[in-house]
Each structure stands twice: as C-alpha cells, then as structure tokens.
Amino acid sequence: MRVFVTGGTGHSGSYIIPELIAAGHEVTGLARSDTAAAAVSALGAKVRRGNLDDLDGLKEAAADSDGVIHVAHRQDLLPSGGIDAVAAAELPIMLAYGEALAGTGKPLVAAGSIGSPGNLGRPATEEDLALPGGDEHKGTLRVRNVVETAVVGLAERGVRSSVVRIANIAHSTTDRAGFLVQLIALAQEKGFVGYPGDGANLWNAVHIRDAASLFRLALEKGPAGKYWHAIGDGGIPFREIAEAIGSRLGLPAVSVPADVLMLPGYFGFLANIVTQNYPASNLITRRTLGWEPVQPSLLADLNNGHYFSAS
Numbered sequence: 307m308r309v310f311v312t313g314g315t316g317h318s319g320s321y322i323i324p325e326l327i328a329a330g331h332e333v334t335g336l337a338r339s340d341t342a343a344a345a346v347s348a349l350g351a352k353v354r355r356g357n358l359d360d361l362d363g364l365k366e367a368a369a370d371s372d373g374v375i376h377v378a379h380r381q382d383l384l385p386s387g388g389i390d391a392v393a394a395a396e397l398p399i400m401l402a403y404g405e406a407l408a409g410t411g412k413p414l415v416a417a418g419s420i421g422s423p424g425n426l427g428r429p430a431t432e433e434d435l436a437l438p439g440g441d442e443h444k445g446t447l448r449v450r451n452v453v454e455t456a457v458v459g460l461a462e463r464g465v466r467s468s469v470v471r472i473a474n475i476a477h478s479t480t481d482r483a484g485f486l487v488q489l490i491a492l493a494q495e496k497g498f499v500g501y502p503g504d505g506a507n508l509w510n511a512v513h514i515r516d517a518a519s520l521f522r523l524a525l526e527k528g529p530a531g532k533y534w535h536a537i538g539d540g541g542i543p544f545r546e547i548a549e550a551i552g553s554r555l556g557l558p559a560v561s562v563p564a565d566v567l568m569l570p571g572y573f574g575f576l577a578n579i580v581t582q583n584y585p586a587s588n589l590i591t592r593r594t595l596g597w598e599p600v601q602p603s604l605l606a607d608l609n610n611g612h613y614f615s616a617s
C-alpha cells in the first residue's frame with residue numbers, strides 16, 4: 307500500500323515508518339521542516355512537506371494514498387491552550403481525512419488513549435466506547451475523546467477507520483519525553499520517587515515497537531469503526547513502577563498523600579493523571595488482528611541503558 311504517515315519524526319511514528327517499509331509498503335511522511343524531512347527520509351520514506359494546520363494539504367495527501375496513519379499531534383498548543391486546544395486542532399484534521407476518504411473503504415488509523423473509556427470498575431475492552439467529552443470536561447484529557455469518537459464514526463461514511471489506544475507508558479530506547487522520562491526527571495529533582503496514596507492504582511505500558519506493529523496490522527486488516535488496545539503490560543500498580551525507578555536511581559519510593567494540594571506539589575500538571583486507575587484488556591486486539599507484543603516489558607526495559615544513562 308502507499309501509506310501517508312504524519313508524526314514520522316516522533317516517538318511512535320519513527321517506529322511505524324520502518325515497520326511499514328519492512329512489510330513492503332511505500333510510505334510518504336509529512337514533514338514541516340528541513341530537519342523533519344531529513345529524519346523521515348532517513349527512515350526510508352518519501353517526504354511530503356506540510357503542516358498540520360494545512361487541512362487542504364492533508365486532504366490531498368490522504369486522497370493520493372491507499373491509507374493514512376495519523377500520530378502527529380499539536381503539542382505546541384499545550385502551554386497556551388492546554389488539552390482543549392490540542393483536541394480542537396485535531397478534530398478538523400480527522401474530519402478532513404474523512405472528506406478525502408469517504409466512500410473509498412481506505413484505512414485511517416489514528417492514535418488514541420487507553421484512558422478514554424474511563425474507569426469502569428473492570429478492565430476496559432476494545433468494545434467500550436470513549437466517554438463523551440463535552441464542555442464540562444474542559445481542561446481534562448476527556449475533551450480529546452471527541453477525536454476518537456469522530457475517527458471511529460467515519461466508518462459510517464465508508465472509511466475503514468480505527469483508533470489505536472496507546473497505553474499510559476510507551477517505552478523504548480528512544481523515548482525522550484514520555485511519562486516514564488517525566489517521572490524519572492521528577493524523582494531526580496525531588497530526591498525521592500513519589501507515588502499517589504497507596505500506589506495501588508493500575509497503569510499499563512507498551513513497548514513502542516509493539517505499538518508500531520499494531521498500527522500496521524490495523525491499517526492492513528482492521529475492520530472499520532474499531533478501537534484497538536496497544537497494551538503490552540496491563541495492570542501494573544503505580545507503586546511498583548515507582549519502586550522500580552527508585553531501585554535504579556538509588557532513591558526511596560515514597561507515598562505522596564492523595565490530597566488535592568499535595569499531589570500537584572510533587573507531580574505538577576501530571577497530578578490528575580497519576581491518580582487514575584486504567585485497567586484495560588488487549589484480548590480483542592490480539593484475537594482479531596493476530597497481534598502479540600514481543601518486546602521487553604516495562605520493568606525489563608528500564609534496564610535498556612537509555613533511561614538511566616545520565617544517573
């Protein structure tokens with residue numbers, strides 16, 4: 307297939323492009339700068355110069371392709387407009403792809419979040435829809451759910467659309483800015499590794515190379531209108547992650563009281579994320595697409611020489 311990929315210079319995209327090429331696909335990657343163009347080209351893809359705010363350009367690129375994988379995101383909008391601005395910029399992009407691909411049956415695979423179905427009191431499955439994210443949820447991750455809902459909804463317009471919900475922690479030897487990197491930096495700054503309350507809340511993780519193979523499988527054979535769960539390790543108590551980081555840094559893991567003022571004191575803007583419980587299953591993804599995560603688990607990957615090289 308001729309695949310148009312956005313975000314090819316980012317953490318996930320830089321694994322997705324080689325994954326697609328190794329499987330025999332021809333990839334064109336979006337690049338908004340000379341640096342990005344060189345990086346995309348070095349991965350073996352053709353370059354299409356452009357920016358996420360050029361919707362006509364994205365439509366044209368989608369129409370010229372046999373399928374689209376979209377993992378770019380406007381993280382530059384976070385400081386000024388927060389997650390609301392990121393979601394508001396993302397929705398028209400998905401609708402533009404929808405216009406370009408309507409009635410073609412071509413695949414569109416976009417990134418989503420494992421937290422989007424909310425805490426159901428049981429492991430969330432691929433059949434659990436994203437919670438509605440209206441105005442009352444402004445400022446929370448939930449506002450971005452509208453993007454997942456829109457992508458999945460494009461199935462009704464003849465697009466083979468799906469969303470890969472990525473685990474809370476996506477790890478690899480090239481992870482530069484993910485949650486793990488941020489938790490390690492916080493621990494180094496504070497002198498201990500904090501966990502919220504009793505740290506029993508469950509997080510999940512995926513090696514980004516495994517996530518990349520899931521994006522490829524969803525593109526190649528995923529049915530329309532589905533969610534896929536990119537989870538390698540499900541249900542890791544947050545406290546275990548903190549203890550594992552602490553053992554590598556030689557720092558104690560310490561409970562931060564689950565108090566609305568104390569949590570931000572340690573975790574800053576991550577406070578309302580670290581307290582969440584995200585039990586989720588990947589069974590439907592594995593059965594439907596034949597996906598199996600084979601890369602190192604989160605705790606094994608902490609020893610890959612990347613995360614603690616400076617300590």
Ligand SMILES: NC(=O)c1ccc[n+]([C@@H]2O[C@H](COP(=O)([O-])OP(=O)(O)OC[C@H]3O[C@@H](n4cnc5c(N)ncnc54)[C@H](OP(=O)(O)O)[C@@H]3O)[C@@H](O)[C@H]2O)c1
Binds near residue numbers: 313337358417472473
């Ligand atoms: N645990 C996780 O990591 C996790 C969990 C859930 C969901 N997600 C989602 O998964 C997606 C992929 O995340 P990631 O970590 O792979 O992203 P990333 O490493 O932050 O990369 C972002 C990409 O977007 C591109 N980009 C940003 N603004 C652009 C613009 N205006 N025009 C064109 N390209 C632009 C960047 O290109 P430049 O090189 O030009 O900057 C880069 O390639 C995101 O939507 C993220 O929110 C991640």
